[in-house]
Amino acid sequence: MVLYKQKKTWDPKGNRILINITVLGSAGPIRFVVNEEELVPSVIETSLKAYAREGRRPVLGSDINDFFLFCPSASSDALNPWETIGSRGARNFILCKKPRREKLEGDGKPSEAVTRKGSGNWKAWINKSLNLKISSQ
Known part of the structure; x- marks a missing residue:
């Protein structure tokens, strides 16, 4: 008798969306799936990890406080850290490094x-x- 492992059913805690994040100065966007209720700093951190994992240039670093996330279709202002990624209803974002003092x-x-x-x-x-x-x- 062969025993089959029962597949785990996926139980999302909210809607998951595919987002595109274009890093200013990089060749193309980074694409990954996030929860709509995820906060902006968490999305920036995931973006930086994916960017580094793919070995992209220029090297950005890993401090999430050094970056802004913009939603070009909604407004020209950067997203606030306490905003959720799904609050603007957009799927395309731009990641920019803050100017150095x-x-x-x-x-x-x-x-x-x-x-x-x-x-x-x-x-x-x-x-x-x-x-x-x-x-x-």
Whole structure:
């Protein structure tokens, strides 16, 4: 006699929807299924995990507080963190990184390390970062 395992019946706690999230600067949207009652930060976290798992570029990071989620068809404002993903009735969203604030030095001016973009040599960077003196011979 062969025993069959009974399949588990899927018992959703709300409607599940397929959403498309386009990451600003990436090639194409990320698609996954979420519960309509899921909050925006949870959707951002799932998006970032899927983005990283797929090995997409540019690398975004994993801090959900660094991102906004927009619903382009509903309004130009970012979704609030306490909103549910299904509250706008949309299925397409845009994920954008928040603008970085410049760190200020003691005199109130932006620090050079934050505003400068990768020009210079590695010895100067190490000297400045670690306060070491590396001779160039």
